[in-house]
Amino acid sequence: MKDMKTILTNLCIITVTLFSLSGCSDFLDEKPQGNIGTTGNFYKNKEDIEYALTAAYANLQTSAMYQNNMVLMTDVRSDDLSSFSNTGGNAGREYSIKIFTAQSDNQIFRRVWQKTYETIYRCNNVIYHIDVVKDSKLKAQYEAEARFLRALCYFNIVRFWGDAPLILTPLTATEVAECERNKVTDIYAAIETDLLFASDANNLSKVFTGKNSGRATSLAAKALLGKVYLQEKKWQAAKQTLGELINTDNTGTHTLLPDIANVFSTAPIQGSSASDFKNYTGWSPQTMNKEILFEVIFNKDIAGEGRNALTYYSNQADLNEVFKLTNTAKCIYNSTDRRADLMRSMKGTNTDNNLLVKYADIQSSLEQYGYNTPILRWADVLLMYAEACNEVSFDNSATSPALLALNDVRTRSYAAGAYTGNQLFDQDTFRDAIFLERRLEFPMEMQRWFDLIRSGNAINELSKIGIIIDKDDLLFPIPNSEVTLRDNPDKFPQNPGY
Template identity: 45%
Template sequence: MKIKYYIVAFASLLLTSCSDFLDLTPISEASSANYYKNTSDINSALSACYGSLQGTYQYGEYFISLMELRSDNVEDINPGGAAGMFYFIDNFTATSGNNVVRYAWKELYNQIYRCNNVLASIDVVTDAALKKQYEGEAMFLRALAYFNIVRLWGAAPLILKPVTAIEAKGYGRSSVADVYRAIEEDLEAASGMLTSAYDDDNLGRATSVAAKALLAKAYLTQQKWSAAATLLDNIVKDYSSKYGLQNTVADVFDVNQEMNKEILFAVRYSKSVLGEGHGYNDYFKDKSVIDSKLLASYGNEDDRKAMIEYKKVDANNNVIAKYYDTFDATTAKVGFDLPLLRWADVLLMCAEAHNEVAYESSESSKALSYLNLVRKRANAVEYKVTDLKDQSAFRKAVLEERRLEFPFELHRWFDLIRTDTAIEAMSKVGFTITKNDYLYPIPKTEVDLIDNPETFPQNPGYN
C-alpha cells in the first residue's frame, strides 16, 4: 500500500496537547517526546506529521485561500460564504481575527510540534538506515512548515525542540533571516539523509531531490541567485535519469499515474480509504472564479489552457481538468493529489536563477533552454533570444511562464511577493495594495496571549 499519511489514533494526543502554538494547554507526559518507545511509534508519529498536510487548515482548504485566492488568478464570488472569511482574504480586508489565518497558524505549529517530537525521540529507532531516513523526513516536513510560516507572516517563533506550555510563552518572533537559516539547515541535512526515490509501498515520502528542490526555492525566495543556480544545476544533472517532464501536461495530473516522474513531492490522498479522500474545493469547481486575464494569457496552441477548463464530473459537479477525478462509490470522496514540487518548477527556477546571476544573450544559454523545455512540452511557441532582449524582459517571461504552468498549484501569490510585482499585478484586477499586504496578520489570539509588543509585535498595517 502506498503511503497516504494515515494518522494513527495516538496522534490525537498531539493535537490536543498543542492545539494552538501558544494556547498554553498543559502538555501531558504521554504526548511529549518520551512517549515514543520504538521504531513503530516513530513511524506512526511521522505519519501524523505528513497527515497535517492533508487537513482543512493546510492544503486541504485554507492554503488554497491564503496562497492562490489572494492572487490575481482567482476571485471569491461569494462574500457571505463562511461568514466572509475567505472573501476578506481575497479582497485584502482580512483582520487578525480571521479564522483562516488563525487556524492555518495553529496547524503549522502543530506540524512543527509533531516533527520536533519525532526528532527528539529518533534514537529509539535501532536500524541505522531507517533512523537516518525518518530523521530526514521530519526535518523536511519541519522546514516546509517554517517555509510556509515565514512567507505568510514573516518573522515568527522558531521552535526546534519539544517545549512545555510555560516555555512556549517565552518565545518571541525570530527574525526572517533566522527562520530561513533554520529552514536551510534542515533541508541541507535532509538532502543528505534521504534517498532519491522509494519503492511503490513508500511513494509519497520526502526524498533527497524534494529536499534540494525546496532548498532551491528557499534560496530563490531570498534572492540567493548563485546558490540557487548551482543547486538547481546539480539537481538537473544528478536526478534527470529518475525525474523529468511528463510527455504532456495532462499526464502530470492523471489520477491513474500519480507520483509520476515529474512529481517531486505532493500532498497525497486516497479516495477509497475512509477519512483519506476529500471533496472538491470551491475554487477548483466554480467556473466564475478564474480571472479572465489568466485565460486570455494562453495562446490557442498552449495545452495548459485546457487544464483549467472545466470537465463535468456528475450532475452537480464540474471541476478544472487539472484536478478531475470521479467520486468513490463507498466514501463519496475524490482522491487527486496536490503537487507541491515538480520537475517543471525545477526547470523554471533554474531559468530564473541563471538569468538573475547574469543575463546571457545566446540561443544556447541555460536559462533560455530551461524556459523553452517547459514551453515545448506545452506546445507553446518557444522563445528566441531576440524575443527576450535583456534581463528584465527575461525576468517577466519567466514570471508569466510560472503563471501559465502552475495555476491552482498555490505558487502564484508567493511568486508575486518574492518578485515584488504583487502591487502591479493586483492593480490590474482592481485592487490597490501596499507592501503591508504582502504578509498576513499574526492571529489576534497569539498577540493577546503573549502581550509583549517588543518580542511579539503585530505585523504592520494590522491591529
Template identity: 30%
Template sequence: MKNIGFKNNVKQAGLYLGLLSLLIVPSSCDQSFLDTDPQGKQAGTVFWQNEGDATKAVNAMYANLRGWNNTAFAAIALESVGSDDAEKGSTPSDATFFNDYDNFSVGSGDGQLGGFWSGQYQNINYANQVLDNIPAISMDETLKARYLAEAKFIRAYSYFRLVRAFGDVPLRLKLPKDATEYNIPRTPKAEVYAAIEKDLTEAAAVLPLSYGSSDIGRATKGAALSLHAKVSMYQQKWQQVFDLTTQVISSGQYSLFPNYEALFRVANENSTESIFEIQNELLPNNKDVSNSQYSQVQGVRGVTGGGWGFNTPTTALANAYEAGDPRRDATIIFRGETTPSGDAIPAVGDNPMYNQKSYVPFALYTTGFNEGSQQNVRVLRYAEVLLMNAEAANELGNSAQALISLELVRARARGTSKTILPKVTPTDKAALRTAIWNERHVELAMEFDRYFDVIRQGRGEAVFGSKGWKAGKNEVWPIPQNEIDLSAGVLVQNPGY
C-alpha cells in the first residue's frame, strides 16, 4: 500500500535540520565544513523546540535511509557483488572499481568504502540527534517514547550493517559534546552487537504492532523483533533467534504474499509480508522527494525507463534454483524475455541478466526523474523470519518445527508452478541445515544478504575462494583509509589490508 503522505514528509523534514543534518564522522577532527550555512534550512540553534520539530527530525532520519550511500553503489559494492549471486554489470569500462570487490582485491582507498561508512554514520547521527534532543521537548509523552524507539531501531539497523561489513567499528551512542569526543577508536564487535541488541530490545518494548495509513513504513514492534533475530543469528544465539521469530510469527501481523513476483512490484509495497521497507516515492511535482536511485542503478540497460545495468545476477545464481521454481524468473530478468508487466527485453545488450526485484515497469517512468525512483527497498520480509525460525529450530534439535517453517516458504514458492517443488523431508541436522541454507539462497537472492550469509555460515572459502576470497582477511572489508588518516591513526586497519 503506497502512502504518499509519510514518504513526502520524510523528505521534507530534511529541509529543516540545517546544520544538525551534517554528518558527524566518528574519527574526524576537521569540522571546517560546519562553517557553511545551507540556504533555506532552519538553523539548528532554533530547532528542537516543540513536537513539530521532533516530527521533522524523525522523518528526516527515515529520509536519509534512501540516500545514495545507503542504497546505491556503496551498498552494491559492500553487500552484493562480492557474493556468487551478483557481478558488476553495465559495460566493461564503466565503474570498474566494482571488479575489485568481486575479486577481493579492493584497497582501503576505494571511495565506496567511505561512502558506505559515511552513509551508516549519517543514519546514526540522525538517530543520536533524536535520542539526545527529543527527551527535553514538551510534547505528547506517548509519541515521544515512540519516536525514541524508532530512532533506536534505525541506529541498530545501521550499526548492524557496519559491524557485519567491517567488524569492530567506533560505537557512538551520544552526540559529541566537544572536539575531544570526535576522534574515538574502534569498539570490539561484541560490544557493538550488545549495543545493537539493547537498542532493539528497548525499541520492541515501545513500538506498536502496526500503524494507521498515515504512518505506514515506520518501524514497528515486528521490525525490531525481526532485526533482533537476525542480529542474534549472526552471533549463533539460536535460542534467542527462535524465541524472537516465534514472537513475530505468533503476533498475527504478517503473512506470505501469495504471488512472489508481484510482491516486489510498486503496487504491492508495504504488503502483508513486509516487515520493514525503505520508503521511496515519485511525485511528479516534487523532484526532491523523488530522489531514490536504488532501482535506477540496477535497471535494464539500454531501454527507456530502464536504468544503468549494475549489480547483475550471475549464471551461478540462475543455476541454483530447482527445476520449476518460479522464483528464478521472478528474481532474474533474462535477455529476450517479456516480463510479467509486459516489458519486452531486447535480446541483445550489454548484460544477459538483470535484477528483477529492483525492477519497475518501464511504463511508470516519468521523463526527467530517476528511473524507478518509486521502488521501495525491502529490508525485512516475513519469509526471512520463517527461514530464521527454521534454522534456529534445526540448530536446537527441533527438526519438526524447522520443517514446518521451511515448508511454508516453499509452499508459497510452489504456488501454481506446473512442476511441483518437493517437500523437504530430512530430519538429520546437517542435511536439514543445508536445505535451509539453500532455501535462504534462492528466496532472498539479490536482496543484499547472500554475501554475509555465506560468511556467517563459515563457508566463505568454499563458496568464494575461486573468486579470490581468503580466510582471515575477507570476512570483513577494509576500514576506509580516509577515516584512518582523519583519526591520525586512532583507527587501525583490518588485518591483511
C-alpha cells in the first residue's frame, strides 16, 4: 500500500502518461513521446495543453471513477439493489457500502477521492497555463472543456462528502496538505462559475463530430448547470437554464431516440432470449447518439480501453425483488413499458458473466466489453425541466411545460401512459410522478442515489428494502488518510457519524 507522501505526490505532481488512448475517441489518440510532467516547465504550447486535457478525460475511464467505483457510490448505495450478490467483493468493502457499514478506512472511498482530485489537478493545470495557447478560439475551447470536467468532479465531491477542499489552481504537495474543508456553498459557487463559462457557445462548440466526438460541449455544460441548480434547489435558475437549453440553444442537436434501447446498444432487445443474445452477430461498437450529451466512452477492441462486466447488476433475483419485474400486480413498470425489458440480465459469450440487457454486449478477443457510461442524456434534461417547472409553479393544464416534458419521456417507452392533469392534481403528486419516472428511466445510470438525496426520500425509501439509515448516512465518510494527514478537527473534521 502506498504511503500518504506517495499518494500526495501522485496527486500533485502527476505525470501525464497517455497510454493507448485511441480506442475511446480519436481526440484521445494524442500522446506525447514518453513521460512528460505536468509542472510549469512542461506547458509551452497548445499541444502540451491538449495532452494534459486528454489526461483529464482519461481519468474518467479509470476503475476508481466511471468504469466501476462511481456505480458503487450511487447505484449500489441506493434502493435499486437490495440483497446485492457480491457480498465478498474486495473483502467486503463493496458490500459494506451497500449496507451502510463502510467507514473512513474503506479503500473505495479513498480511491474515488484521490482520482477525482487528481482529475481536478489536471484540469487546474490546463486552466492555469492556458495562455500558452495562442489561437483564441482553441484557447477558449480547451479552457471550457477543463472547466466542465472540473465542475463535474466537484459536483460529485460535494454530493458525496459535503464540505471539501476547493482547489482551483495547481498546488504543491505541501500546499495540499494544508488545505481545509471549504463550505458547500463555496464549492457550488465555483461549480456554477465553471459551467457558466463552459456553457457559453462562444467558448465551446454545441456539438463535436468525427474524431472529436466525445468531448464536452456547451450544451452538455448547460445541462449539467441545470442539474447543479436542481441539486441546490435553485428552482427558478434551473427552469430558466434548462428552458433555454430545450427551447433555444439545442436547435435539434439532441432529441429522444424513438426506441430507448438504441441509446445503449445495437443488440436485439425486446423479447430476445439468452440464445439470441449469445448468437447475435450484428454487434456494432456503441457510439455517441443524439440522445447523449456526455458520456464516458470505452472501446473493447483496444487493450486497456474496455471494461469488465459489472457484477453489481448480475443478480436477476435482486432486480426482480426491487423492481417487481416478475410480479405483474406490483411491478413498478407497466407490462408494456419498453424499459422493463432492459432490466433483464443475460449471459453473453462468456458464460461466467451476466450483463443487463441495457448494457448488452459481447466480449472482444481481448475479453473486454465496450458499453459506455452515460452521464447526461436528453431524457434527463426533459425530466429535470419538468421538475424545475413544477417547483416554481404548479401547473397541470394540458399545455403545462412540465406535463409535456414528463409525458415526452414517459410515452417514448410506454405509449399509453401519458398523464392527464386530473391524475397529477397537486404539486406533491406531480413531484412524485417525476421522481418515479426518473427511477423508471435511469436505473443503473448513477442517478438514483442523487435523486433520493435531492428528493429527501433516501431514509424512507431505503427502509423499504430493509436498510435503516439516518441523516449522517447521507454523506460518505472523508477518507481517514485525509483526516489524519491534516490532524486538525477544526479545519478538517470528519463527517458526523463516522
